[in-house]
Amino acid sequence: MVKRKTKFVCQHCGYETPKWMGKCPGCGAWNSMAEEIEAVKSHSRALFLHTDEAMITKPVSITTVETTREPRIETDLMEFNRVLGGGIVRGSLVLIGGDPGIGKSTLLLQISAQLALKQHKVLYISGEESVKQTKLRAERLQVVAEQLYVLSETNLEYIAQAIEETKPSFVIIDSIQTIYRSEITSAPGSVSQVRECTAELMRIAKTKGIAIFIVGHVTKEGSLAGPRILEHMVDTVLYFEGERHHTYRILRAVxxxxxxxxxxxxxxxxxxxxxxxxxxxxxxxxxxxxxxxGSTVVASMEGTRPVLVEIQALVSPTSFGTPRRMATGIDHNRVSLLMAVLEKRVGLLLQNQDAYLKVAGGIKLDEPAIDLAIAVSIASSFRDQPTNPADVIIGEVGLTGEVRRVSRIEQRVQEAIKLGFQRMIIPKSNLSGWNVPNHVEVIGVTNVEEALYYTLGDGKNRWM
Structure with a gap:
C-alpha cells in the first residue's frame, strides 16, 4: 500500500512546507498552517509529447493581431455599469468581496433578475442557501424572472455539468469558499480548493464566453479570504463596503x-x-x-467622478499620558502626519490634545487631495472657530507645510459649483491651465498657514 504524503499549507498566502510551523515564513501569520494530502502528479512530460500539434498555439507578431471593442451588456443599475467600466463583458470572471450581511447576494440577485428580464439566461448557484431560500429572498426583493435558474450545489463537477446542460449567458457563484473539487482532499475554502475551483471557473468563462460572478468572503482584517493569487486570476475585483447599521453601500473596483x-x-x-x-x-x-x-467640505475624486464629502474633526484636551488619535474613513497615519505639520510649521500645540476625525456618510477617502481639508478641520476644532459653510477646500500637504498640486481640479470645482458652493480654496499651482469660473471665488494658496488665514482669519489680520 502506497503511503500518502501530506503537506502543510498556509491558509493566508499559500506557502507550502513538509512540516508544521507555528508561524508562516511567507506572510508571518500565526497558526495558519493546515495539513493537506498531496495530489498525485500526472506525467506532464508524456502528456506534452502526445499532444496534438493542432492544439499547440504559436507566437504571432503583435501587428497582425486583430482587436475589436469588447461588447458590453448593461444592467438597469447604472452605478453597477459604471464600476465595471460600462457594463458586463462576456467571458469575464468577476470577484465580489465584502463583509457578511453587507448585501453582496442581494446585489447579485437583483442583477440576475434584470438580465433575465432582458431574455438573458442566468444561472444562480448558491452553496449557502437552498433553492427555496433563494426563491423566498427573490420574492421579497420582487425580482422573480422566468429566465433566472437557481441551483443549490457545492460540488464543482456537478456545477460544470449544470452549466453545460443549461447553457446560460451569466453564472453567479455564491460563494467560492463553499465550492470544492472531489479529487482534492482538503476542506472547502482551503487554499488548494479555492485556487483550483477558481482556475476551473476561469476556464469555463473563457472557453464558453460566459460571464461568471463569484462571491468571496473577507477576513476580519477586511481582505479577501483565501490565497492572494485569487485576485490575480480573475479579471475584475470589486469590494462592497459600508456599515451594516447604515443604509448606504459603496461598490469599489480595485x-x-x-x-x-x-x-x-x-x-x-x-x-x-x-x-x-x-x-x-x-x-x-x-x-x-x-x-x-471642525467641519469642512472636500471634493475627492473617486475613479472618474468627483464626490463632495464632509470631514469632521473633534480636538479636545487629553486626560491620558499619551493623547489619542482616532480616524474613521481616513488613514490614521495621515492624521498623525498632518497634526505634526500643524504643530511644527504653524505653531499649534497639539501634543496634549486628543483628536477624533470622521468622514461623514461612511465613505473611505485615501487620495492626497484631502490633506488640506483635514488640516483645516483640526485647526478649526482646536480654535473652536467654525469655517465658512460655503467653502470647499482642496489640496495636498507636504511635510514642509506647502500645499501641492492635485489632479482634475476643474472637475472638482465644477461639482462644487453645481451644489451651490461659492468659494474654493485650492493649490496656487492649480490656477493655471484651465478656465477659472468668474461667478465663484477661487483662491490659490501656497502653504497651510495661508489656507488657515483665508478659512479661519478675518481677511485683515493673522488667523491666530
Missing amino acids: KNRFGSTNEIGIFEMKETGLAEVTNPSEIFLEERSKGAA
Whole structure:
C-alpha cells in the first residue's frame, strides 16, 4: 500500500512546507498552517509529447493581431455599469468581496433578475442557501424572472455539468469558499480548493464566453479570504463596503481589466433591495451642520467622478499620558502626519490634545487631495472657530507645510459649483491651465498657514 504524503499549507498566502510551523515564513501569520494530502502528479512530460500539434498555439507578431471593442451588456443599475467600466463583458470572471450581511447576494440577485428580464439566461448557484431560500429572498426583493435558474450545489463537477446542460449567458457563484473539487482532499475554502475551483471557473468563462460572478468572503482584517493569487486570476475585483447599521453601500473596483480602477458606485439599502444613488455629493452633505467648528467640505475624486464629502474633526484636551488619535474613513497615519505639520510649521500645540476625525456618510477617502481639508478641520476644532459653510477646500500637504498640486481640479470645482458652493480654496499651482469660473471665488494658496488665514482669519489680520 502506497503511503500518502501530506503537506502543510498556509491558509493566508499559500506557502507550502513538509512540516508544521507555528508561524508562516511567507506572510508571518500565526497558526495558519493546515495539513493537506498531496495530489498525485500526472506525467506532464508524456502528456506534452502526445499532444496534438493542432492544439499547440504559436507566437504571432503583435501587428497582425486583430482587436475589436469588447461588447458590453448593461444592467438597469447604472452605478453597477459604471464600476465595471460600462457594463458586463462576456467571458469575464468577476470577484465580489465584502463583509457578511453587507448585501453582496442581494446585489447579485437583483442583477440576475434584470438580465433575465432582458431574455438573458442566468444561472444562480448558491452553496449557502437552498433553492427555496433563494426563491423566498427573490420574492421579497420582487425580482422573480422566468429566465433566472437557481441551483443549490457545492460540488464543482456537478456545477460544470449544470452549466453545460443549461447553457446560460451569466453564472453567479455564491460563494467560492463553499465550492470544492472531489479529487482534492482538503476542506472547502482551503487554499488548494479555492485556487483550483477558481482556475476551473476561469476556464469555463473563457472557453464558453460566459460571464461568471463569484462571491468571496473577507477576513476580519477586511481582505479577501483565501490565497492572494485569487485576485490575480480573475479579471475584475470589486469590494462592497459600508456599515451594516447604515443604509448606504459603496461598490469599489480595485482591479479591472476592462475599465478604470478605483471607480465607485453608491447604493442605498431599502426593504426591496438596493437602489442606486445618482447624486452622492448631495446625499453626503444633506445633514451637514452649518456653523459648526471642525467641519469642512472636500471634493475627492473617486475613479472618474468627483464626490463632495464632509470631514469632521473633534480636538479636545487629553486626560491620558499619551493623547489619542482616532480616524474613521481616513488613514490614521495621515492624521498623525498632518497634526505634526500643524504643530511644527504653524505653531499649534497639539501634543496634549486628543483628536477624533470622521468622514461623514461612511465613505473611505485615501487620495492626497484631502490633506488640506483635514488640516483645516483640526485647526478649526482646536480654535473652536467654525469655517465658512460655503467653502470647499482642496489640496495636498507636504511635510514642509506647502500645499501641492492635485489632479482634475476643474472637475472638482465644477461639482462644487453645481451644489451651490461659492468659494474654493485650492493649490496656487492649480490656477493655471484651465478656465477659472468668474461667478465663484477661487483662491490659490501656497502653504497651510495661508489656507488657515483665508478659512479661519478675518481677511485683515493673522488667523491666530
